[in-house]
Amino acid sequence: MIEPNNSTKDLKLYSQKSIGLASFIGGPLAAGYLIKENYKALNQAEKGKTAFIISIIATLIIFGSLYVIPESIMDKIPNMIIPAIYTGIIYLIVDKIQGKLLNNHDENNYPFYSSWRAAGIGVISLIILIAIVFASIFLIPDEVYDTYDAEMEQFTKNEEASLVFYDHLNTEENETLLNEIDNIAIPKWKENIEIINRTNSIEDLPSELVEQNKKLLRYAKLRLEAFKLFKNLIIHETDNYNIELNRVHNEIDVVIQSLY
Incomplete structure (x- = not known):
C-alpha cells in the first residue's frame, strides 16, 4: 500500500474513477496499465510491472473462461454483468493499493489525467483484446x-x-x-x-x-x-x-x- 504524502504535488496521476472507467471499457489489461503508470510516476516501477503482469494474467483467465462456459449459459448472462463484476473488483483493489494516495492527491487539488484519456486507453485495450480473440480463432490449426x-x-x-x-x-x-x-x-x-x-x-x-x-x-x-x-x-x-x-x-x- 502507498502511504499518502505531499510528494505527489507535481505528479499527474490516474484517478480511481478513471481506472474503473478504463477497466469497464478495456478489461483488466487497461486497469493494469493505468496502475502501472501511477506507480511509474511514483518511481515504483517494479510494483507497476507486477501490477501489469497480474492484469495480463487476469485478462487471460477471464476471457479464457468465456470459451469454456457453454453458450446456453452465456446467453442467459446480461452483457454488462461480467464487465461490471471485474470493474468492481478492480476498483476495490485500486482502493486498497493506491486509494489513500489518490484521495490525498485529490483533496490537495493536485492534477489528474482526464477521464477521456483513461477511456481512450480503455478503447485501445479493447481493440487489442478483440485482435487477440480474432487471432486465436484463425490460429486454430x-x-x-x-x-x-x-x-x-x-x-x-x-x-x-x-x-x-x-x-x-x-x-x-x-x-x-x-x-x-x-x-x-x-x-x-x-x-x-x-x-x-x-x-x-x-x-x-x-x-x-x-x-x-x-x-x-x-x-x-x-x-x-x-x-x-x-x-x-x-x-x-x-x-x-x-x-x-x-x-x-x-x-x-x-x-x-x-x-x-
Whole structure:
C-alpha cells in the first residue's frame, strides 16, 4: 500500500474513477496499465510491472473462461454483468493499493489525467483484446477442422444409411427389416458413437465442437436405442414397445432441434 504524502504535488496521476472507467471499457489489461503508470510516476516501477503482469494474467483467465462456459449459459448472462463484476473488483483493489494516495492527491487539488484519456486507453485495450480473440480463432490449426469434418462426413453417411430403414418399415418383410437392423442400423450407430468419442480426443478441439459432440453422442445413443426397440417389436410381434419408441423418437426430435 502507498502511504499518502505531499510528494505527489507535481505528479499527474490516474484517478480511481478513471481506472474503473478504463477497466469497464478495456478489461483488466487497461486497469493494469493505468496502475502501472501511477506507480511509474511514483518511481515504483517494479510494483507497476507486477501490477501489469497480474492484469495480463487476469485478462487471460477471464476471457479464457468465456470459451469454456457453454453458450446456453452465456446467453442467459446480461452483457454488462461480467464487465461490471471485474470493474468492481478492480476498483476495490485500486482502493486498497493506491486509494489513500489518490484521495490525498485529490483533496490537495493536485492534477489528474482526464477521464477521456483513461477511456481512450480503455478503447485501445479493447481493440487489442478483440485482435487477440480474432487471432486465436484463425490460429486454430486447419487440421483440427479437417479431421473433425472428415469424421462427421462418415457420421452423416452412417446416419443416412441407417435411416433408409424407415422407408422400408411398411413395405418390407420382417426378415428383411431385421437384417437391416442387425447388419446396417445397429452397426452404423455403434460406429457413430465411436466416431464422436474419437473426435473428442482431437487436440485443441474448439469448445463449440465439444458442446456439439455432447449432443451428437446423445443423438447417436438414442438412435441405437430406437433400433434395438424396433428389433424387439418385430421379433416379438407386439405393440408393447410403442410407448418406449415414441419416447425415444420425441427425445431424438429435441436433440435435433438443439443442434440448429
